[in-house]
Amino acid sequence: MSPNAAGASSPSESISVAPPLAQTPLHVFHLRHGAKMVPFAGYAMPLQYPAGLLHEHRHTRRAAGLFDVSHMGQIVLRPRSGVVAEGARALEAVIPIDVLGLAEGRQRYGFLTDAAGGILDDLMVAHLPGRLVVVVNAANKAADTAHLRATLPDSVAVEPVPGGLIALQGPTAAAALGRLLGHSADLDAMRFMDVREVAILGAPCLVSRSGYTGEDGFEIAVPAEAAEALAEALLADASVLPVGLGARDSLRLEAGLPLHGADIDPGTSPVEAGLAWAISPVRRSGGARAGGFPGAARILEEITRGPARRRVGLRPEGRAPVRAGATLFADAAADEAIGHVTSGGFGPSLEAPVAMGFVPAALAAPGTRVFAELRGTRLPLVVSRLPFVPAGFKRG
Secondary structure, eight states: TTTTTTTTHHHHHHHHHOOOOEOOOOOHHHTTTTTEEETTEEEEEEEEETTTTHHHHHHHHHEEEEETTSSEEEEEEEETSSOOHHHHHTTTSSSSSSOOOOOTTTTEEEEEEESSEEEEEEEEEEEEEEEEEEEEEEHHHHHHHHHHHHHHHHTTTEOOOOOOEEEEEEEHHHHHHHHHHHOOOHHHHHHHHEEOOOOTTEEEEEEEESSSSSSSEEEEEEEEEHHHHHHHHHSTTEEEEEEEEEHHHHHHTTTTTTOOOTTTTTTTTTTTTGGGGGGGGGGSTTTOOOOOSHHHHHHHHHHHHOOEEEEEEEEEEEOOOTTTTOOOEEEOSSSEEEEEEEEHHHEETTTEEEEEEEEEEEGGGGOEEEEEEEETEEEEEEESSOOOOOOOOOOO
């Protein structure tokens, strides 16, 4: 009897071949500008450009960085009736934020939760004429689309939107985009979390004043065929530098922004993660539309009574970075772990290591000293307020 007849696989059947990496509409742009490409969330993405991670990070803090975030998921929720409030009401059944109260032309941060109160994904929701636009994390976009289709009523169409997504971040981002657009009054008047439909270089774009660096800036959804021309036009501005995933991560860490799959996940509640601020009073206990979302019992209880653990900022005492996965202890001699580091590295703006992690609520007060185990040695860290670097958003 042959091996195959006995149920074994042939060599060709048993070898697992990784699927080819997807490419964003800016793939050729990255290669042209010398990017070091790496796999990320199923895509070939730029880790850094010839200037290097440190320079890219610092340039974004003092001028403007251009990021390709086209791997993120863009999903349109379109009520078939054309009444956006119907879609907003339906979305509130799967997301614990105030969607009905979101004004047209505004965007809000939120998260999909599961029945246990965990975070399936964090996202942005924007209210545009006749529709809601949701931007989700790259690794979760297929699952999020399926989840929304399974949980929203048939009266709401769930439509993934292909195309480019470019982030322009930093204190000179508004001036650079303004020079390209001729300083339109509409753009100049935009404040943090405003969203506008704008034609740029003849292409219809959706521009939000938001980002993932803690700096002022914009995210620009652009048709795939127009993405490269837009990126090159922005890069032609002397204040703009292309920036890769490496600096994007160090920038968001300094800004105290969580990364799904690292700092937050289905095992983390929004309250533990320090994200309860996104749950408006109207969705909390006693509010006009309290609860009604997955995991509401746990989440609302934690808002009222406090969670058992909290996400905190951590400042290592010394120069050694403490990376994700490091175990945390209450003191240098303790046998029992109290938590772990979820993100960590060097903060170029601070010229010092920074980290985030979870500790028991009793040890979450700023100034509390904890210890991380690093190669058999206990290193002291001090619990710190987030963000490490003050936000530069345009509030008014």
